[in-house]
Amino acid sequence: MSDSDATLRIRVAGGSIGGLSAGVALHRAGFDVHVHERNPGPMETRGAGIVVQGELLQLLRNAGAPPLPTTSCRVRRYLDPAGGDGRVQRAPRAFTSWEAIYTTLRAALPVDRYHMGSVLSGFEQSPDGASISATIEGQGRVAADVLVCADGAQSENRRRLLPDVASNYAGDVAWRGTLDEVDAPADLVAYFDDAFTYSEARSGGHILVYLIPGEGAVPSPANVG
Numbered sequence: 001m002s003d004s005d006a007t008l009r010i011r012v013a014g015g016s017i018g019g020l021s022a023g024v025a026l027h028r029a030g031f032d033v034h035v036h037e038r039n040p041g042p043m044e045t046r047g048a049g050i051v052v053q054g055e056l057l058q059l060l061r062n063a064g065a066p067p068l069p070t071t072s073c074r075v076r077r078y079l080d081p082a083g084g085d086g087r088v089q090r091a092p093r094a095f096t097s098w099e100a101i102y103t104t105l106r107a108a109l110p111v112d113r114y115h116m117g118s119v120l121s122g123f124e125q126s127p128d129g130a131s132i133s134a135t136i137e138g139q140g141r142v143a144a145d146v147l148v149c150a151d152g153a154q155s156e157n158r159r160r161l162l163p164d165v166a167s168n169y170a171g172d173v174a175w176r177g178t179l180d181e182v183d184a185p186a187d188l189v190a191y192f193d194d195a196f197t198y199s200e201a202r203s204g205g206h207i208l209v210y211l212i213p214g215e216g217a218v219p220s221p222a223n224v225g
């Protein structure tokens with residue numbers, strides 16, 4: 001990175017996991033970065049569990065973020081479709097949730113760098129390609145050197161940049177659900193605790209079960225990466 005790069009003005013559209021990860025890494029690298037999130041807040045949690053990857057822990061460590069709330073298990077269990085425990089093998093993993101990742105990443109980015117209710121509604125590149133003029137609703141045009149589009153799977157900015165690219169339905173449907181531990185029978189909790197459990201579903205798909213940290217969970221060290 002040259003001295004002139006250090007002053008790069010960067011705007012990130014989208015303040016979920018992708019946008020925040022980019023924002024945290026770029027801020028840590030010394031760039032002048034702002035993350036714009038369309039949602040006026042509070043952000044709704046999306047999805048259920050997320051398996052913790054080493055790269056995420058590295059990013060959080062480098063940024064001096066608070067510990068990520070996680071759960072962990074020591075084994076992977078493949079239930080026998082005919083009934084019974086099936087195969088169990090040693091496979092330590094850590095799990096977290098969208099909310100835990102979001103909250104931890106937010107804590108690693110200064111508040112004045114994250115803008116809620118802030119929509120990036122358009123952008124133009126200068127004729128020489130050296131800078132960008134981004135339109136932020138309510139704020140007008142802002143000049144930037146780099147624009148990061150992290151506005152999700154249905155990204156409007158990707159449509160602007162790559163109008164011919166369309167998403168194709170792959171034929172898979174995923175159902176996700178969570179059950180609060182206090183509402184589950186104790187023997188069920190004990191059975192699924194400390195394991196990443198796989199099962200073939202009668203429909204032909206498969207089912208995964210694991211414990212994740214709940215709202216306001218106390219952080220615990222993740223034993224991966």
Ligand SMILES: Cc1cc2nc3c(=O)[nH]c(=O)nc-3n(C[C@H](O)[C@H](O)[C@H](O)COP(=O)(O)OP(=O)(O)OC[C@H]3O[C@@H](n4cnc5c(N)ncnc54)[C@H](O)[C@@H]3O)c2cc1C
Nearest residue numbers: 014016017018019036037038046047048049119120151152
């Ligand atoms: C219902 C649901 C369940 C999921 N469950 C799981 C799961 O269990 N495990 C898993 O690993 N993944 C799951 N996912 C995948 C999920 O998409 C990722 O975990 C993660 O949220 C993706 O992050 P992202 O930042 O790429 O995109 P998103 O989370 O989609 O974030 C994009 C953000 O950009 C903002 N935005 C959009 N346009 C603009 C704009 N013009 N200006 C400013 N901001 C804008 C949006 O408000 C949004 O917050 C699930 C997704 C959904 C929708």
